[in-house]
Amino acid sequence: xxxxxxxxxxxxxxxxxxxxxxxxxxxxxxxxxxxxxxxxxxxxxxxxxxxxxxxxxxxxxxxxxxxxxxxxxxxxxxxxxxxxxxxxxxxxxxxxxxxxxxxxxxxxxxxxxxxxxxxxxxx
Numbered sequence: 001x002x003x004x005x006x007x008x009x010x011x012x013x014x015x016x017x018x019x020x021x022x023x024x025x026x027x028x029x030x031x032x033x034x035x036x037x038x039x040x041x042x043x044x045x046x047x048x049x050x051x052x053x054x055x056x057x058x059x060x061x062x063x064x065x066x067x068x069x070x071x072x073x074x075x076x077x078x079x080x081x082x083x084x085x086x087x088x089x090x091x092x093x094x095x096x097x098x099x100x101x102x103x104x105x106x107x108x109x110x111x112x113x114x115x116x117x118x119x120x121x122x123x
Contacts, residue, residue, distance in 0.1 A: 023074035029086070030079030036060045043085055043114050057082040096121040
């Protein structure tokens with residue numbers, strides 16, 4: 001019979017460079033502090049406006065970054081503290097979408113009513 005040699009990974013393999021196989025992180029939103037936005041709501045309203053809101057979002061982001069560092073995560077994120085809803089964070093950057101004149105719409109198979117922005121011109 002044929003002898004099959006054992007294959008050893010080269011010395012530069014991931015496991016030999018870093019005995020920890022995977023870097024740790026989180027994915028998704030972390031809860032917003034009650035002083036930043038309403039809690040336990042699908043579409044929470046901000047508790048501040050203008051420059052105060054900008055600062056409050058930055059403060060909440062820094063708190064979550066510190067919490068992740070303290071927990072020993074390798075890759076930290078902003079916890080999505082600066083966005084009201086995952087769709088809005090993207091849509092707010094697109095011309096032709098009106099956030100000032102929202103309309104009520106049923107979402108998630110009409111389980112929830114939400115005030116949503118309108119498309120008012122070409123995107």
